[in-house]
Amino acid sequence: MKTVDELRKLREEVRQMTRLREGEPEVRIVVAMGTCGIAAGARETLNALLQEIAARGLAGVSVSPVGCMGLCDREPIVEVNAHGGRTLYARVNAEKARRIVREHVEAGWVIEDWVTRN
Amino acid sequence: MEEIALHILDLVQNCVEAGASEVSIAITECRRDNLLTVKISDNGRGMDQATLAAVTDPFFTTRSTRKVGLGIPLLKAAAEQCNGSFTIESSEGKGTQVVASFALDHIDRAPLGSMADTLAAVFAVHHVDVHYRHEVDGKVFMLDSKEIRQLCGDELMHPRVIVWLRAYIEEHEKQVGGEQ
Incomplete structure (x- = not known):
């Protein structure tokens, strides 16, 4: 079973990592999570993004939600703001x-x- | 929606858009009564009576990107087609409460699905506190994000913490059993 002590340790590790890098995230990922996005699988998409970011130990990456972008036929939609x-x-x-x-x-x-394109 | 847990994720999005800082999610499965009940309440801005009357209409939405709002009508239809019921109550400035119930053994009922995935998604992207309770025939799993926040602070939203939390919730969901 997972324990609270594990969580405390993990928090310390994460804090050490993020303390080294101040300022704005270099990469901003946005996942469309309106009803249309969720029905099309946005929850799995979001969790997969987080798992991969965690597994690769990437820092400076933020993930945030947005509602329906009006592109319901193409959901799940992911926007990546990176490298300019x-x-x-x-x-x-x-x-x-x-x-x-x-x-x-x-x-x-x-x-x-x-x-x-939208 | 393929899972009731996806309806729940969708409704939490509504809570956040209504400016809620706290959301309570309670799932009760009772085999004796043949009922699965989902109750979601928030402390958001609430709705006036006219808005409240309109939200179960699929052609109503507060959003501007398209002209239909499907979240609430979809959940209502899902509950009602499973011999269940749907109620929504709201008071301006206080919050909103949605209760959807389903006959457990109804052939059209979607599985509850993964609450671990749903809660991980909520914690990862929403700055909202969640009180979660899942009861299956008297066995209970509870999780309060305020307690986790006390332990983790701002690191709660870090992908590594979210991945850990998701696994933690999954373990406890398996322990209470019931619908997965």
Whole structure:
């Protein structure tokens, strides 16, 4: 079973890590979480993004929600603001979400095949 | 929605948009009464009577990106098609409470689904405190994000903490049993 002590230790580790880097996050990820997004799988997408960010130990990455973006037919939608650009990805399932973290957020390559425009 | 837990996530989004700082989620499964009940209440700005009367209409929304608001009508329809019931009460300046119940054994009832995934998603992106209670035939799991916040402070929203919390909730959800 997971214990409260584990959580305390984890908090200390995370605090040490974030103390080293002050200021604004370098990468901002936005997940559309309106009813349409949630029905299309945005919860799995969000959790996959968080798991991959945690697993790769990435710092300076924020994840935030937005409501319906009016692109309901292309949900789940993920917006990545990184390396000076804004990219909108369509139909992002959990697997695509993990690749976006590895290839776009971490390595800086936009995955053109999944890009959509609004 | 494929899971009742997804309806819950959707409703929490409404609570946040209504300016709530606290949300309470209570799920009760009772085999004896053949009922699964979900109660969500918040301390948001609430609604006046005219708005309250309109929210179960799919062609009503407070949003401007599209002209339909589907969250509440979807939950209402899901509950009612499972021999259940749906009520929404609200008072301006105080908050809103939604209660949806489902016949446990109804063939059309969606599974409860993963509350670990739903709560992890809420904690990761919303600055709202959640009091969660899940009771299955008398067995109870409770989680209060205020207590977690006391332990974790601002680090609560860090992906590594969220991943840990998700696993913690999943363990306890399995222990109370019931619908997954």
